[in-house]
Amino acid sequence: MYQRSDVREGMTVRSLDGEKLGKVFAVNEDEFLIEKGLFFPKDYLCRYSEISGIRDGEIVLMHGREGLHRFSFDGTEDRGVLAGTGGGAGVGPGAIGANPAPITGLGLETDRAARPLPLETGRTTEDEVTVPIYREKLDVIKHQTQAGEVRVHKDVIEEEQHVTVPVRRERVSVERRDVKERPAMNASFQEETVVVPLRAEEVEIRKRPVVEEEVVIRKEAVEDERQIDETVRRERVEIDGDQEPGRKLDLSNDDPLLRRS
Numbered sequence: 001m002y003q004r005s006d007v008r009e010g011m012t013v014r015s016l017d018g019e020k021l022g023k024v025f026a027v028n029e030d031e032f033l034i035e036k037g038l039f040f041p042k043d044y045l046c047r048y049s050e051i052s053g054i055r056d057g058e059i060v061l062m063h064g065r066e067g068l069h070r071f072s073f074d075g076t077e078d079r080g081v082l083a084g085t086g087g088g089a090g091v092g093p094g095a096i097g098a099n100p101a102p103i104t105g106l107g108l109e110t111d112r113a114a115r116p117l118p119l120e121t122g123r124t125t126e127d128e129v130t131v132p133i134y135r136e137k138l139d140v141i142k143h144q145t146q147a148g149e150v151r152v153h154k155d156v157i158e159e160e161q162h163v164t165v166p167v168r169r170e171r172v173s174v175e176r177r178d179v180k181e182r183p184a185m186n187a188s189f190q191e192e193t194v195v196v197p198l199r200a201e202e203v204e205i206r207k208r209p210v211v212e213e214e215v216v217i218r219k220e221a222v223e224d225e226r227q228i229d230e231t232v233r234r235e236r237v238e239i240d241g242d243q244e245p246g247r248k249l250d251l252s253n254d255d256p257l258l259r260r261s
Contacts, residue, residue: 002051007032012058013046019065026131033129044068045129135234152215169200 004027013021013034021044026033034044052062061068 002048002054004029004032004048006054007048007051007059014058014060015063015065015068016052016061017064019068021061021068024059026129028129131237133235133237136232138228138230138232140228150217152217165203167201167203170198172196172198
């Protein structure tokens with residue numbers, strides 16, 4: 001037996017002989033609702049026990065086209081409950097209608113006008129069909145990305161530097177003085193050369209590296225506000241009734257008409 005988890009909104013529903021009936025637009029615990037269209041003038045309610053099989057994502061009911069056609073067009077005023085018949089499923093719910101003529105052609109004959117169906121086999125006015133209304137909400141997710149980078153590049157340049165350094169050197173000055181005659185005891189009367197060394201300071205260049213200054217790179221986090229615009233979708237309910245003109249409802253979360261499963 002099929003369950004609620006096997007039926008999803010939007011699935012196509014066909015009769016046993018392959019006739020396309022419509023699509024599922026609401027799913028409940030015990031039954032699902034087929035949207036009204038050319039075949040059904042009203043929304044058609046089916047139990048999961050009326051499903052013959054699910055093939056390629058399409059639901060196939062146990063009823064044939066003729067039997068479902070009788071259920072969908074018999075009566076227009078809601079005074080009772082009309083139930084479909086399914087093999088092995090007993091009596092199942094169908095489209096809501098008035099007290100119709102006897103049903104034939106499905107292997108049985110029932111005078112529904114003279115013998116109304118029990119309440120436990122059909123839908124009552126107190127039953128509910130939950131139609132979920134969806135809307136999209138924005139979730140903001142932040143993640144780290146590289147927004148840029150800072151590069152510190154050092155170049156080597158050469159420049160001329162002028163330094164004034166005082167240096168000393170020796171120089172010779174020759175002075176001749178007159179002296180009184182005094183005896184020269186060791187006079188050899190030979191040629192002689194006297195060498196007097198002269199000294200001077202030379203400049204030697206030595207270079208050594210020193211730290212002249214330093215560059216400090218510091219990062220800090222700042223907060224900015226960014227405006228983000230995005231389109232979201234929400235569902236709007238349009239109710240078409242037989243006794244009142246169609247109206248559209250924008251259901252909010254606190255609306256008592258909103259039912260969520």
